[in-house]
Amino acid sequence: MIPKSGNRFLEKIMLKQTSHPGLRAPGTKRGRRAAPSRKRGREGWGPATLSARLGGHVTLEAHADGDIVACFDGHSVGLGKFSAGAADRAQGLRMGLPLGSFASDRRSIDKEVHRLVRRLARHGLLEYRLGRSPDGEDQVVIEPQLPDYWPRTPPLGDADVLVLSRFAYMRRRGNEMVLESPRAGALFKICDPKIATALAVLSTPQQIKRLRRQDGFPGVELLALLVDCQILFKIDPARDSGLRPAEGNDDLVLWDFHDLLFHARSTEGRHANPMGGVYPYAGVMAPLPAVRPGWPGKKIDLRKFSAAPPPCPPPQAGEGKGGGSPAAKRLRERHSTRSFDDRRPITLAELSRFLDGTARVQSRFSSRLDLGDGGPVVAYAVRPYPSGGGSYELELYLAVDKCEGLARGFYHYDAGGHALVPIGVRAHELEALLTGAAYAMAAPAAPQILITIAARFGRISWKYSSIAYALILKDVGVLIQTLYLMATDMGLGGCAIGSANIDLFAKMTGIEFHVEGPVGQFALGRGTAEAARPPVSGSPPRRR
Numbered sequence: 001m002i003p004k005s006g007n008r009f010l011e012k013i014m015l016k017q018t019s020h021p022g023l024r025a026p027g028t029k030r031g032r033r034a035a036p037s038r039k040r041g042r043e044g045w046g047p048a049t050l051s052a053r054l055g056g057h058v059t060l061e062a063h064a065d066g067d068i069v070a071c072f073d074g075h076s077v078g079l080g081k082f083s084a085g086a087a088d089r090a091q092g093l094r095m096g097l098p099l100g101s102f103a104s105d106r107r108s109i110d111k112e113v114h115r116l117v118r119r120l121a122r123h124g125l126l127e128y129r130l131g132r133s134p135d136g137e138d139q140v141v142i143e144p145q146l147p148d149y150w151p152r153t154p155p156l157g158d159a160d161v162l163v164l165s166r167f168a169y170m171r172r173r174g175n176e177m178v179l180e181s182p183r184a185g186a187l188f189k190i191c192d193p194k195i196a197t198a199l200a201v202l203s204t205p206q207q208i209k210r211l212r213r214q215d216g217f218p219g220v221e222l223l224a225l226l227v228d229c230q231i232l233f234k235i236d237p238a239r240d241s242g243l244r245p246a247e248g249n250d251d252l253v254l255w256d257f258h259d260l261l262f263h264a265r266s267t268e269g270r271h272a273n274p275m276g277g278v279y280p281y282a283g284v285m286a287p288l289p290a291v292r293p294g295w296p297g298k299k300i301d302l303r304k305f306s307a308a309p310p311p312c313p314p315p316q317a318g319e320g321k322g323g324g325s326p327a328a329k330r331l332r333e334r335h336s337t338r339s340f341d342d343r344r345p346i347t348l349a350e351l352s353r354f355l356d357g358t359a360r361v362q363s364r365f366s367s368r369l370d371l372g373d374g375g376p377v378v379a380y381a382v383r384p385y386p387s388g389g390g391s392y393e394l395e396l397y398l399a400v401d402k403c404e405g406l407a408r409g410f411y412h413y414d415a416g417g418h419a420l421v422p423i424g425v426r427a428h429e430l431e432a433l434l435t436g437a438a439y440a441m442a443a444p445a446a447p448q449i450l451i452t453i454a455a456r457f458g459r460i461s462w463k464y465s466s467i468a469y470a471l472i473l474k475d476v477g478v479l480i481q482t483l484y485l486m487a488t489d490m491g492l493g494g495c496a497i498g499s500a501n502i503d504l505f506a507k508m509t510g511i512e513f514h515v516e517g518p519v520g521q522f523a524l525g526r527g528t529a530e531a532a533r534p535p536v537s538g539s540p541p542r543r544r
């Protein structure tokens with residue numbers, strides 16, 4: 001898996017860097033936080049203001065022709081043409097431009113500033129601050145986690161009752177306190193400890209009227225922003241206790257806290273953290289050895305046993321070359337293929353055999369669950385690979401770039417009916433999926449077919465507590481090896497891909513990320529002649 005930077009959503013957007021000074025505030029290249037205000041005593045007065053502010057690593061450059069360009073980490077991205085007045089107003093983004101100051105859209109300059117701010121937001125270059133004065137200390141800083149996050153404040157009345165989501169948590173990040181949730185489109189950096197205390201009260205349902213009387217009341221605007229991010233949710237005290245696990249969405253009932261967090265943070269699409277092979281400790285410590293140093297003591301040498309004829313024919317020269325049964329041969333031949341011969345794409349007949357052999361439902365049965373006083377009847381489907389608890393929660397979705405006899409597009413594999421069902425998706429989404437796979441493999445082009453392995457989470461978490469998501473990942477490993485071996489057996493090429501964008505999949509399918517979503521990917525096709533050859537023993541493999 002190749003490195004992904006932590007630069008919000010921008011890995012793929014690289015435009016020519018310019019050098020005009022324009023909006024770069026002298027001496028404010030990185031740090032632009034306000035110094036602690038000397039007027040702190042007054043900060044308790046009046047409501048907090050929500051402002052948009054450039055991320056710490058971003059500078060804006062205004063060019064003479066009206067172009068405004070954002071620069072960050074050696075990249076630049078064009079934001080369009082703007083008037084001199086709008087460019088001037090945009091300077092306020094360094095310290096924070098109140099959202100209310102351009103919200104009216106009545107004046108054309110407001111419209112321009114709005115357009116600029118929304119573009120910056122879409123590129124993940126903004127954060128939002130809540131503070132009681134422009135040059136005072138931040139109370140809360142909102143860091144978007146999704147490219148389409150925009151702070152919204154749904155209306156809240158004094159009679160409304162709010163409670164914290166059971167997926168929300170506060171933790172130390174460096175020397176900061178952050179409030180997060182795998183469901184939230186943004187992370188909240190809590191700069192004022194009083195706000196943290198005030199929020200802790202919301203572990204039990206609270207009426208806003210009562211909260212207002214509380215010391216350190218954070219203000220309704222923050223509460224509304226947290227409701228918008230599903231960190232807080234509104235309850236009807238007449239109808240429920242506030243501790244309903246569904247939180248307004250029945251599919252959440254089946255999720256454990258740690259499982260949903262792990263899913264959202266270990267995949268792409270719903271967070272802005274660095275991801276993939278970024279070697280975070282390369283400068284800190286040496287890598288662990290490829291092979292574990294042996295335990296001390298007398299060894300039982302197995303080489304002479306594995307060399308014995310049937311079932312395993314004699315070994316070839318060199319380390320670990322023994323074993324010649326058909327299965328052992330396939331295991332040794334198996335290797336990852338990342339470049340595909342697009343002049344001879346995989347055919348529909350091959351794809352059909354591949355799916356038949358790896359994922360097709362072979363038979364079905366059902367059995368009554370023995371829970372002492374009777375239990376529900378549970379249906380099962382037998383498939384070629386093993387699955388924790390016989391759950392078979394994994395589904396295959398195929399993004400087809402090139403397949404002879406099958407149109408380019410996105411399909412679901414109906415494992416029960418052994419059929420492909422087309423799913424209408426936007427062209428740019430299909431492109432993004434395929435390009436993402438090429439990027440993850442550092443491949444010259446998209447794979448002929450990209451298989452997304454998606455989990456129906458509820459199928460497994462209905463039974464298992466605490467280990468549900470871990471089981472899913474184990475099942476993915478099992479299935480991936482099955483796909484590798486079948487591809488090898490058929491003379492095709494394949495490669496596992498360790499990352500998947502769960503937000504993109506949700507957009508393509510219209511299924512919420514916690515209902516069914518990607519947990520693995522596999523590139524498939526006919527390898528180029530070079531890629532089809534197994535790596536020569538002793539030659540270094542490509543690093544991922």
Ligand SMILES: Cc1cc2nc3c(=O)[nH]c(=O)nc-3n(C[C@H](O)[C@H](O)[C@H](O)COP(=O)(O)O)c2cc1C
Pocket residue numbers: 001002334335336337338440441442480495496497498499541542543544
């Ligand atoms: C879970 C998993 C994730 C992987 N992710 C990637 C990936 O994102 N990109 C890639 O090029 N290879 C990926 N690979 C392939 C490995 O790099 C490859 O299996 C390993 O280097 C050994 O080489 P071989 O498969 O050719 O024997 C992945 C393999 C596994 C099992």
